[in-house]
Amino acid sequence: MAQVDVLVVGGGNAGLVAAMTAREAGASVVLLERGLEVSRGGNTRHTRDVRYAHAADEHTPGIYETAEFWSDLKRVAGSRPFSEELARLVIDGSRELPSWMHAHGVRWQPPLRGALNLARTNLFFLGGGKALVNAYYHSAIQSGVRVRYGATVVRLRFASRDCVGVQLENEQGVEELTARAIVVASGGFEANVGWLARYWGDAAHNYIIRGTPNNDGKVLASLLANGASPVGDPRAFHAVAVDARAPKFDGGIVTRVDSIPFGIVVNQSAQRFGDEGADLWPKRYASWGGLIASQPGQLAFSVFDSRAVGQFIPPMFHPYAANSIEDLGGMLGLDPATLCETVTNYNDSARGDGVLDISSLDNNHTESLDPPKSHWALPLAGPRFYAYPLRPGVTFTYMGVTVGPHARVRTLAGDEFTNVFAAGEVMAGNILSQGYLAGFGLTIGSVFGRIAGREAAAHAAVD
Secondary structure (H helix, E strand, C coil): CCCEEEEEECCCHHHHHHHHHHHHCCCCEEEEECCCHHHCCHHHHHCCEEECCECCCCCCCCCECHHHHHHHHHHHHCCCCCCHHHHHHHHHHHHHHHHHHHHCCCCEECCCCCCCCCCCCEEEECCHHHHHHHHHHHHHHHHCCEEEECCEEEEEEEECCEEEEEEEEECCEEEEECEEEEEECCCCCCCCHHHHHHHHHHHHHHCEECCCCCCCCHHHHHHHHCCECEECCCCCEEEEEEECCCCCCCCHHHHECCCHHHCEEEECCCCECCCCCCCCHHHHCCHHHHHHHCCHHHCEEEEEEHHHCCCCCCCCCCCEEECCHHHHHHHHCCCHHHHHHHHHHHHHHEECCCCCCCCCCCCCEECCCCCCCCCCCCCCCCCCEEEEEEEEEEEEECCEECECCCCEEEECCCCEEEEEEECHHHCHHHCCCCCCCCCHHHHHHHHHHHHHHHHHHHHHHHC
16 A cells, blocks of 8 residues: 555544544545444444533523533542643633534534533433444545544654554465554553553452453553553543443443442442532543442442332443342342341431432432431332342443643653654543543543644645
């Protein structure tokens, strides 16, 4: 193959956006997708919405201006540092996403109802992430982007600060490709359980990987080995509570469990270990993956009663159900007496008006209970009781490569690679240091995909 202007490594949202943007800027573009055509799109296949700043518009019931967006991001980041410059760049750039995405084939649907309450802040794709992936591939190919499936990039080849090519493996063997500019959009290393185990030990083998098994960090490792400056805590990841019966890989969003605010969560000792009502679910749901990861055996149970049924989007598996807490404990393999004691203590501590409204921070709370439940603390009274078994469901890792505002990858020496750009999960750690905002990963990938594609095409034009 003759040298191409822009080579995009990774065929999920960020890579597709970069490829289309570079092509529209006049560059010749080849996109390397590790998956086969039937499984293309990486983790994007499991998404369903994007967060964006906006005034009143036809898509959402209300406004979500940049100041509130910024406040939400600061809240989930806590004391962890992140690049405020890049975060503001993403928030400002998110305003343009609905029109850009629509122009590239994405269609919208009314927001889903349930515990996440995202109608005002997020847009939902008609048909979900798979439909978005299909629309983008259609638009990319129609524009002239050449797509190669089943292409596993195993190494980037450097000469000083220039990436002179990539080495890939496919069914035909090993191949070398060259390009004037490279966009890395190949995700993190969450599917590499051995890499996770470096920081988490044997516990990592109990994690469920919500997305593609292809995100094993090969390209990230090659960048770091060639002097890219790392960013983000290598131990940190975005993880949520998923059903423990989910498959090891690719279970996606349908395995996530949203029942937590409606009851209590206990570990294998039938003891509570976290505040199930600490904040509104969109700002809190991502904390539970890490909380469960710190428990013995990385296993927990969401326990609730009939009052919660129908109040949240159900996962793909049915809950365990019983007429008594004792029977439920036996079904879960928990000590029935201890679970009864835990539920009784919780019920006795509950205070408030008893009205369940998960959309606001109500006054239903516990007193003299450790840990507390700050909101939605309604007693578990039956007549039937339910439970989901929970494990940490890892979505993506936060450690990646440092980039500047033009998406160029920075080096340990303090400068930048001449022709290497990054977008998506592989650089999200510049902005996401801990916690998560629903739909924000796709926002980062989309905004930086456009930046990386534009800058890569501009570099190729003058190279």
